[in-house]
Amino acid sequence: MNVAIIVLLCIIAVGNAARIEWDQIGSADEGDHVRLMIAVKQANQDWLKRKFAAVSDPESPDYGQYLTMPQLWNSVYGKSESVSKIVGFLSSNGITYDMTQDRSFIVAHTTVAVASNIFQAPFYLYQHKANRGSIVRTETAAIPAELEDHVDFIIGHNTFPHVPRLRALRSVHDGSLGVTPNSIDTAYNLTKYSATNPNSSQAIASFLKQYFKPSDLELFQKQFNLPIRPIAKVEGINKESMPGMEASLDVQYIAATGRDIPTWFVSISHEVNHGQEDFLLWVMSQLNETSSPWVHSVSYGDVESSIPLDYKERVNTEFMKFGITGRSILIAAGDSGVSCTNRKFSPDWPTSSPYATSVGGTESDGATAWTSGGGGFSNTYSQPQYQADAVANYLNSGVAPASSYFNSSGRAYPDVSAFATGFEIVFRGNNIAVSGTSCSTPTFAGVIAALNDIRLNNNKPPLGFLNPILYKWGKENPNAFNDITKGSNPSGLCPGFKATNGWDPATGWGSPNFGVLRTLV
Numbered sequence: 001m002n003v004a005i006i007v008l009l010c011i012i013a014v015g016n017a018a019r020i021e022w023d024q025i026g027s028a029d030e031g032d033h034v035r036l037m038i039a040v041k042q043a044n045q046d047w048l049k050r051k052f053a054a055v056s057d058p059e060s061p062d063y064g065q066y067l068t069m070p071q072l073w074n075s076v077y078g079k080s081e082s083v084s085k086i087v088g089f090l091s092s093n094g095i096t097y098d099m100t101q102d103r104s105f106i107v108a109h110t111t112v113a114v115a116s117n118i119f120q121a122p123f124y125l126y127q128h129k130a131n132r133g134s135i136v137r138t139e140t141a142a143i144p145a146e147l148e149d150h151v152d153f154i155i156g157h158n159t160f161p162h163v164p165r166l167r168a169l170r171s172v173h174d175g176s177l178g179v180t181p182n183s184i185d186t187a188y189n190l191t192k193y194s195a196t197n198p199n200s201s202q203a204i205a206s207f208l209k210q211y212f213k214p215s216d217l218e219l220f221q222k223q224f225n226l227p228i229r230p231i232a233k234v235e236g237i238n239k240e241s242m243p244g245m246e247a248s249l250d251v252q253y254i255a256a257t258g259r260d261i262p263t264w265f266v267s268i269s270h271e272v273n274h275g276q277e278d279f280l281l282w283v284m285s286q287l288n289e290t291s292s293p294w295v296h297s298v299s300y301g302d303v304e305s306s307i308p309l310d311y312k313e314r315v316n317t318e319f320m321k322f323g324i325t326g327r328s329i330l331i332a333a334g335d336s337g338v339s340c341t342n343r344k345f346s347p348d349w350p351t352s353s354p355y356a357t358s359v360g361g362t363e364s365d366g367a368t369a370w371t372s373g374g375g376g377f378s379n380t381y382s383q384p385q386y387q388a389d390a391v392a393n394y395l396n397s398g399v400a401p402a403s404s405y406f407n408s409s410g411r412a413y414p415d416v417s418a419f420a421t422g423f424e425i426v427f428r429g430n431n432i433a434v435s436g437t438s439c440s441t442p443t444f445a446g447v448i449a450a451l452n453d454i455r456l457n458n459n460k461p462p463l464g465f466l467n468p469i470l471y472k473w474g475k476e477n478p479n480a481f482n483d484i485t486k487g488s489n490p491s492g493l494c495p496g497f498k499a500t501n502g503w504d505p506a507t508g509w510g511s512p513n514f515g516v517l518r519t520l521v
Contacts, residue, residue, distance in 0.1 A: 019139075019160045022126040028136045030113035034123070036095075037277055038086060038106040039152040039314050040078035048076045052320040052355075056465040058472055064461040066326035069101075069290045076321065078103035082150035089147060093118055100288045105280075112136060115157060118144055126160070135161075152314045156277055178364035178422020178433060181224040181256035184443060187366050187419070187482070189515035194227060194260040195453035201232075201293035202254055202449035203264035204442065205282050207300055210244035211237070212251045212265065213428070220252045220426040227260045235285065236267035246299060249425050249434055250442045254297055257446030261453065264293050276302075276311060279350075283318045292327065294452050294462040297445035298356075299332040299438035303339075304349035304380055312349065312380060319355035323465030328452075330445045330466075332437035333360040333414040334374025338405070340494030345376045345406040351413055352378040357466045358413035359441040360507050361420025362484055369487030369499040369506040370420045373437060376497070376505055377410035384411060386468040389475065390503035399498040415470055417484065417507040418443045447512045451521045463521070473520055474502070474509040480517050481510040 054062035067075065083103050090097050090108055097108040112123045119141035127134045141158050143151060185192055206212075214230055221228050231251060247265070255263055266285065268278045279300055286292040304312075322329050334348040351358040351374065361373035383391060391412045394400060418440035422433045452462040463469065473480045484507040490496030497505040 021129055022135070022160055023129055024124050025127045025134075026125050028112045028123040028125045030111060032112045032123070032125075032136045034110050034112055034115040034136060035156045035277070036108040036110065036115075036154055037156045037280055038108060038154050040086060040104050040106060041082045041150055041152060042076055042104050042317070043079050044076050045317060048317065048320055048324065052324045052465070056323055056468050058469045064326070064464065066461055066464060067324055069287070069292070069325055072287075072321055072325055073102040076102065076104070078105075079150070085150045086147060089144065100284055102287075105284050119157065123157075153308065153310045155280070155311070159276055178424070179419045179439070180424050181226060181253070184257060184419065188257075188447065188512050190257065190447070190450070191515065192259070193450050193514065193518075195258065195450060196260070197453050197456040199456050200261045200449060200453040201264070201291075202258045202261050202295040202445060203266055203286075203293040203297065204247070204250040204254060205296060205298045205300065206236075206247050206250065206265060206267045207278050207282075208244070208246070209242070210247035211239045211242050211267065212247040213240050213243040216243060216248055216426045216429065217251055217255070219429065221255070223426065224256065226256055229255060229260060229263075231265045232262035233264045234267065235264060238265060238267055243428060245425070245427055245432070245434055246438055248427050249423060249438060250297060250299065252425050253423065253439065254442035254446040254449075257443050258295070258449035259446075261446070261449045262293075276307070280315075283315065287318060287321050294326060295328045295330070295445050295449040296322070297330050297442040298350075299436075299441050301332060301334050301348045301351060301374075304347045304352050304378060307349055309380070312353075315350060316353055316355050319350075319353055323355065326462045326464040328445075328448055328463055328466050329356045330359050330441055330448065331356045332374070332441040333358045333417075335372050335436045335438075336374060337372050337489040337491035338376050338494050338496045339374070340490075340492040343405070343493060345491075345494060347376045347378050347410075347413075348374050349380070352376075352381060352411055354381050354384040354411045354467075355465065357470070358415050358508070359437060359444045360414030360417035361437045361440045362417050362507060362511060363487065364419055364422045366419065366482065366511065367484060367486055369417075369484055369489055371487065371489060373414075373417070373420060373489045373506060375414055375489050375507075377406045377408060377412050379407050379410060381411040383409055384467070386471045387412060387415075387503070390471055393502055394500065394504050397500050399500050401495045401497065405494060412505050414505070414508040415467055416444060416481065416509050416512070418511045444512065447514060447517075450514070451517055454518050455521050460521070470509065471503075473517070477516065477520060478502070480513055480520060482513055483510045
């Protein structure tokens with residue numbers, strides 16, 4: 001069999017660093033559309049942090065005592081004064097808008113003529129040098145003075161997205177594809193577990209015009225004797241005639257490990273990747289939805305240093321909202337190893353957030369860290385208490401690289417890992433193999449959804465924010481994970497982190513042992 005091997009590069013580096021990819025080709029027309037995404041200052045954020053910590057800590061008496069979405073909307077919301085100021089400003093300028101249920105985000109729609117006036121800045125048309133896509137932007141806009149005290153940020157008018165590409169690595173001809181649903185089932189002791197609780201749910205977040213073809217999913221399920229279960233709900237656009245490898249992989253493997261669990265496909269796609277805006281739209285859509293799934297798999301990444309601090313801090317707040325309502329977010333750790341820049345490790349985001357679960361990668365042997373798997377230490381976030389002991393053990397193990405390469409006091413990632421190479425998928429009716437932490441993330445997410453199913457069947461709440469209990473399991477029940485003790489994740493001239501006994505920044509605690517985990521939940 002001639003099978004192409006593809007690595008899925010899902011980095012969306014956003015901001016002014018990507019400005020060099022765009023040519024200014026002329027002034028924008030006054031009638032051109034401008035979308036503004038406004039993050040409103042919020043009330044009760046200190047309460048949110050305390051409540052989030054209580055419901056997420058397995059040692060807390062409040063563990064698992066989650067809020068419903070409507071309860072959350074009534075507890076943490078856009079400040080009334082700020083909402084009034086912003087709405088008044090928009091209305092006085094004839095700008096239409098939509099608002100989330102909790103009034104914490106406003107999406108406004110206007111024209112270049114109006115935007116130029118309110119931002120006192122010229123708008124231009126820019127064309128991407130490679131794919132020829134076009135956007136309308138300004139490079140000099142500042143937040144209007146009367147809104148400064150009422151917003152965390154405004155984006156949509158002055159950010160320049162990086163447009164990523166998929167890169168073919170090699171083809172193989174020996175018929176050995178590496179990873180399939182059957183090999184995952186065996187390696188992770190899944191015993192073909194199929195969900196039975198009607199309240200179980202899981203979801204894929206899709207960006208970059210990545211769509212899936214239902215017939216590919218059905219063929220994949222038939223080939224591997226999986227339950228034939230179509231996607232339960234598509235939010236947004238899915239152009240079935242234009243399937244992408246990323247989306248095909250995601251839906252096929254979350255359904256393979258989260259068997260018989262209703263799966264949502266949440267698509268935030270535009271003609272040009274809008275990076276921060278698209279990710280924020282995904283966050284907003286799921287926190288504005290009462291039945292948002294319990295588990296979310298996200299193969300999205302930026303360079304941490306490229307993202308403004310106010311944006312990162314606000315996203316952390318939104319991540320806490322997922323956790324406080326019992327939802328789990330699993331994010332790919334990246335596909336560039338430690339990502340060496342000037343002999344310094346360059347962490348990825350949002351996988352570096354202490355409020356999400358980072359999923360790294362292993363080779364298809366299941367015993368070796370994937371050499372390109374993301375991992376490291378945040379330069380933005382301090383180290384959360386739930387991982388302090390595990391990180392200290394690694395730093396004292398004698399295998400860590402010199403501390404000059406990384407911020408040893410930062411949030412360390414990944415938290416866990418799974419296979420990341422040689423995944424067989426069905427794409428446009430053909431079998432191909434792909435690699436990346438885009439493989440490991442939906443795989444692990446499906447396992448979590450299956451564990452939730454067991455909890456729900458025992459009248460227990462879903463797992464919610466995973467990290468505190470993952471680190472508790474790793475410390476007290478090491479057999480809950482398949483420990484990865486070989487390999488490392490270097491980059492360029494940087495040595496990377498070596499895998500070793502216990503937690504490490506190459507593979508986290510390792511891959512799941514479902515047979516043990518199901519007894520712990």
